[in-house]
Amino acid sequence: MQFSNGFFIQFIRLAGPFWHSENKSTIRSLALALLMLTVMQIGIAVVITVWSADLFNALEQRSMSxxxxxxxxxxxxxGANIAVTTAHFKVKRRLQLDWRSWLTQHLISKWMTEGRHYLVTHIEGAHDNPDGRIAEDIRIATEAALDLGHSLIYCSLVLISFTKILWTLSGTVTLNLLFFDIxxxxxxxxxxxxxxxCASTLGWWLGKPYxxxxDARQTVEANFRFGLVSARENSLAIALVHGETNERHRFVxxxxxxxxxxQRQTLAWSHLFMLTSGYSVLSMAFPILVSAPRYILGSITLGALMQSAQAFQxxxxxxxxxxxxxxxxxxxxxxxxxILGLVNGLDRLEQEIVRHDPHRIHLKKTEQNVLRFSDLCIIRLDGIVCVSSINAEIMPGEHVLIAGNAFTGSKLFKAIVGLxxxxxxxIELPNDPVFFMPPRPYLPTGTLRAAICYPSTRAEYTESAIEEALELVELEDMKGQLDNEDNWASALSREQQQRLGVVRLLLQRPQWILLQESMDSLDSSHEMKMLRLIAQKLPNAAILTITNEPMAEAFHQRRIVLM
Known part of the structure; x- marks a missing residue:
């Protein structure tokens, strides 16, 4: 087992603050209790070896008393062993859960904040499948750390306790080397x-490939889970284009x-397994065979022989x-x-954000209620310029069509919201928040009411307001489903989801609206109807639109062309 100092330093920096967190008194009390219970386990193990010696001596003497x-x-x-082992198990499990909870909350707070979960996907590094890293790898990292730490302390205390016993029982053996004795x-x-x-050296050599x-197996397992989840989330699109055969091949x-x-892990594990299985069998017989001559010669009792074997083991x-x-x-x-791959990716992203770089778009809030672009240039990750020299000013109530390259338009919208x-x-931003409506609104699993109100709480909007908005977008049939629970992203058609996006917009009543192909599943007449509805209900709102609908140009007062 080879570990660089950097690895341990990074792990301590990641997980160490748990022991100094706000619940440090409870955490340290649990850790101290775990240590004391471990010492008691060692004490019981020592007592058992003494008991074993006394038992075999009694048997050798044929003493019934x-x-x-x-x-x-x-x-x-x-009874003592049951009590100590059970208490130890419960304390250790409590500590493992507390550590996992703290680290999970810590990493989620770094990942799911201010668009970091999206921006980090554009940062180079090994941080794919963050869901698996947070859900599974944190569990393994915290549980195994305590298991390994406990077993290491336990073995250290065993070594201290039983080395003295084994040394005493060994006595002195004379090695005869022809002309002199040692x-x-x-x-x-x-x-x-x-x-x-010998066993450890051989195990280290055999275990390096493992x-x-x-690591390779955990990565491909995460990729497989992600592929299945992606197919489930896009099941309708796959069914519509009859892509099942392609998906099956991809899954295969x-x-x-x-x-x-x-197979690679099995091969590496089999080498370790051959060593550990042979080692476990040999460790039972070897100490008895080594000490048996002294017993046969009468130098030690049967109890001392068995105690020596146990102490050796x-x-x-x-x-x-x-x-x-x-x-x-x-x-x-x-x-x-x-886990460190994801954390390091987020840290690099944070450094990129706070670092002063002339090749970064500068966002700032102004006292004026205006959206202003000044010498704006948008660059792709590979350094290619998408568009440059955008200078425009958008006032409240204006309807502006973002024409030209829709890909560049989506980058412009993301730049406005800081993504x-x-x-x-x-980009000078107005004081009021900006509402970004993507092609497919996010509808979390749960009740339809909570999905519509997201990210606000369901208590912020009355039932009458929600039902009125549903009627306005021609989804009256959903009024009776508000308290139904479902995976709405897959249960509803794309058109229904986009209409619910308009419902959410009408409820939140933003004054700055970005529409990125938000109604492209509707036909021309219905898309225009939705645009006019938004303008009617929010007459003072500025609306910036990316759309492929030719009729929409008449709705807008002017256009910004992105070439």
């Missing part, structure tokens, strides 16, 4: 170290990637922590690196 004494003691040990003190301890060191294979290709990654097991946890560490590191900073010049 000694046997009954050990039966009584094991009942007490049994006394070896604590020979079982040295054998345990050599035994574990980290890469695990994505799953083929999973098969290849699975505990010591070798503690020393073998790296090989035993190779797979878990590989999975943990792969998840942490995927496309790449370019030059400045």
């Amino acid at each position: 000694g046997l009954f004494t050990q039966i009584g003691l094991i009942v007490l040990i049994f 006394p070896i003190h604590g020979h079982l301890v040295w054998l345990a170290i050599i035994y574990a060191a 980290t890469l294979a695990t 290709g994505l799953f083929r990637d999973i098969v290849h990654a699975w 505990q010591t070798a097991g503690a020393l073998s922590w790296p090989v035993d946890n190779m797979a878990r560490v590989a999975e943990w590191r792969a998840s942490v690196e995927r 496309w900073p790449w370019g030059e010049g400045s």
Whole structure:
């Protein structure tokens, strides 16, 4: 297991603030309780080895009183072990959940704010499938970190406790080398170290490919899930063009990637499995075989033999922590690196936003109620200029058609709302918020009422206001569905979704409106009807429109042509 210092530093910076968060008193109390319970687990393990020695000594002496004494003691040990193990499990699970909750909220707050979730998709780096990184990788990273941390502390305490026991039980063995004898003190301890060191070295060498294979598999699994979700969200479009065959081939290709990654991981894992399975069997027999001659010669009792075997197993097991946890560490590191990929992408985006760069569009609020473009230039990510030298001033109540290249027009709208900073010049924004209506409005899953009111709360609009707006856009039949729950993005046609977008606009009553092909599914007469409806209900609102409808030009007072 090789880790660069940079990896650990990044992980500490990412997850470390949890231990200093506002609930730090509770968090540290839980961590202290977990440590104390771990010490108690070690104490019980030591007591069990002593009990084992006394039991086998009683059996060797054929002592019934000694046997009954050990039966009584094991009942007490049994109860104590259950209580400590159960408490330890609950405390650890509580700490894992708290850590995961904190990190999830922390990362979501960085990702889902001020369009960062959209802008980061234009930043280079390994941060694809953020849903999987937040939902799955954070779970693995926090759960595995505590599991591995606990097991490492446990093994360290075992090593301290049982090395002393094993050293005492080993006594002194004399190694006869022809002309002189060499006394070896604590020979079982040295054998345990050599035994574990050989296994760990071999495990490290066999386990290196597993980290890469695990990371690759998590990536392709996320790609497969994303492909399925994308198909579900666009099921109507796929059905209309009979694209099922293409989608099946795409799914087969994505799953083929999973098969290849699975086989690669299986090969790497099988090498580790051969080592760990053989190691576990050998660790049971080896200490008994090593100590058996001393028992046969009468140097130690049967109880001491069995206690030596148990102490050897505990010591070798503690020393073998790296090989035993190779797979878990590989999975943990792969998840942490995927989280760091998203975090680093968001950090780079933040640096790009705050950094003064002449090749960035400057947005500023003004006291004047006007939308003004000054020497505005919009640039693509590859550096190609989409449009330059835009100088225009739009006043309240104006209807302006954005003509020319619709792709460039969409970049202009995104620049106005702060989602496309790449370019030059400045945009002066009015004090009132700008309402951007894309080709397909976002309708979250839930009740239809909540979807219509989004992002406002359903309590902000009366039922009569919602029903009136539905009537105005000719969706009267939906008045009875306001409290129905569904996935409206797939349950409704594109035309219905666009009409609901107009309903949302009428309810929110913005004074600055951007319409990007927002009614392209309607026929000419209905699109014009919607435009006139908006102008009638919001007579003082400025409307900027991107549309392919030729008749819409008559609705607008002037045009801005983007070439």
